[in-house]
Amino acid sequence: TEMSRAAERLRLLINHLDRPSDAIVSFESHPLICKTQGEYTLDTDLLTPEQRLSYEQNGYILIKNLVSEEDINRFRYTHTRLCRQEVKAPGLVTMRDLAILKSEFVPDQRAISKIQDFQEDPELFRYCTLPQILKYVECFTGPNIMAMHTMLINKPPDAGKKTSRHPMHQDLHYFPFRPADWIVCAWTAMETVNRQNGCLVVLPGTHTGTLQEHDYPEWEGGANKMYHGVRGYDSQHPRVHLEMEKGDTVFFHPLLIHGSGMNQTQGFRKAISCHYASADCYYIDVNGTTQENIANEVKEITMRKYAGQEISFQDSWAFRGRLVKGERTSL
Ligand SMILES: CCCCCCCCCC(=O)SCCNC(=O)CCNC(=O)[C@H](O)C(C)(C)COP(=O)(O)OP(=O)(O)OC[C@H]1O[C@@H](n2cnc3c(N)ncnc32)[C@H](O)[C@@H]1OP(=O)(O)O
Ligand SMILES: Nc1ncnc2c1ncn2[C@@H]1O[C@H](COP(=O)(O)OP(=O)(O)OP(=O)(O)O)[C@@H](O)[C@H]1O
Ligand SMILES: O=C(O)CCC(=O)C(=O)O
Ligand SMILES: [Fe+2]
Ligand SMILES: [Mg+2]
Numbered sequence: 001t002e003m004s005r006a007a008e009r010l011r012l013l014i015n016h017l018d019r020p021s022d023a024i025v026s027f028e029s030h031p032l033i034c035k036t037q038g039e040y041t042l043d044t045d046l047l048t049p050e051q052r053l054s055y056e057q058n059g060y061i062l063i064k065n066l067v068s069e070e071d072i073n074r075f076r077y078t079h080t081r082l083c084r085q086e087v088k089a090p091g092l093v094t095m096r097d098l099a100i101l102k103s104e105f106v107p108d109q110r111a112i113s114k115i116q117d118f119q120e121d122p123e124l125f126r127y128c129t130l131p132q133i134l135k136y137v138e139c140f141t142g143p144n145i146m147a148m149h150t151m152l153i154n155k156p157p158d159a160g161k162k163t164s165r166h167p168m169h170q171d172l173h174y175f176p177f178r179p180a181d182w183i184v185c186a187w188t189a190m191e192t193v194n195r196q197n198g199c200l201v202v203l204p205g206t207h208t209g210t211l212q213e214h215d216y217p218e219w220e221g222g223a224n225k226m227y228h229g230v231r232g233y234d235s236q237h238p239r240v241h242l243e244m245e246k247g248d249t250v251f252f253h254p255l256l257i258h259g260s261g262m263n264q265t266q267g268f269r270k271a272i273s274c275h276y277a278s279a280d281c282y283y284i285d286v287n288g289t290t291q292e293n294i295a296n297e298v299k300e301i302t303m304r305k306y307a308g309q310e311i312s313f314q315d316s317w318a319f320r321g322r323l324v325k326g327e328r329t330s331l
Helices: 005-015 051-058 071-083 122-129 132-142 292-305 313-316
Strands: 060-063 094-095 114-116 144-153 168-171 184-187 198-204 240-242 248-252 256-260 269-278 321-325
Touching: 051 060, 071 114, 071 122, 071 144, 071 269, 122 132, 122 144, 122 269, 122 321, 132 144, 132 184, 132 248, 132 269, 132 321, 292 313
Parallel strands: none
Antiparallel strands: 060 248, 094 114, 114 144, 144 269, 144 321, 168 256, 184 248, 184 269, 198 240, 198 256
């Protein structure tokens, strides 16, 4: 087909970027999918050349006002009800902040700093199927789309030990599937997020690097379970604070190094997110890789949850994943 002038211009710009050779991905079986060397985005007519270039160079794009106020209010309402245990969703994982672990548990959103795996809650999962989100996701994953991981993060006011921080990390550390370029996270602010309440902090361009070794950060006040950070994190790399309004959505690459600062306000800072992957991705064996430490932690937890049954790291992902578009070809 004829390449549009805009795409041509983009290609020229991309050719000037210095890219590692492992960025080459081509899925010949898919006519729509034709990413070539050094391309992280697909030409689906949605992204402007500037937006594509921005993702290629920075590893993320921020789309203002993508999710409606009404939808977000509905998600907030459902979140409150899930936390109060007024509704249940099979598989839902709730997390309490380290700072309040020792106190009595009261079922309330203020006691739950994060819920994960809401794929069985039809109302919250609606977020993962919003057409305006999937249109963007398709630019990174191609047409067969799996929602692999869901979260609603409710960053609590910091209790004084900086436990509300999320260390700098790459999400790929948690994923035993590849290629990385076919995975993308959508993260939507459910209210104003800024430096005060602990917005996302990103290191632009780090998506062109490789997966780094992750471990618990050596923080005086401790770190939450499974909150691994990049080992030997370069504090000199330029940082960008992503300040966002309610409904704004950032799409970012799973190798992009990011984290979030502490919440210095009295409110609970809320965001909803979903990690998507192309259904054409494949599982990998992480034994002997830097991901072995997280795989072991996950296995230990699933073992406890499912009464001693050994579930592989890969299977724990395969049963959480849900097809949201196209065909479930591999994952
Ligand atoms: C699979 C990972 C998915 C990540 C995907 C994509 C990229 C995203 C990057 C991240 O989000 S990194 C952070 C990922 N975080 C998590 O996945 C948190 C998951 N949290 C949980 O699964 C549960 O909150 C947890 C299993 C830790 C506890 O839930 P339980 O209902 O089992 O609680 P319980 O009260 O029984 O506590 C079990 C143990 O966990 C400990 N614990 C609970 N919350 C903790 C906490 N916040 N920090 C440290 N330890 C904690 C608790 O003290 C206790 O320790 P002991 O066994 O030694 O007694
Ligand atoms: N040693 C470290 N290892 C990994 N991540 C870190 C480390 N130190 C800070 N971070 C992360 O860097 C990001 C910024 O954190 P920080 O608390 O400094 O917030 P901030 O946005 O710089 O706020 P301010 O500078 O205004 O206090 C967070 O994701 C934080 O978890
Ligand atoms: O603080 C946040 O909302 C971001 C958390 C995050 O990066 C993650 O859970 O992977
Ligand atoms: Fe993350
Ligand atoms: Mg700081």
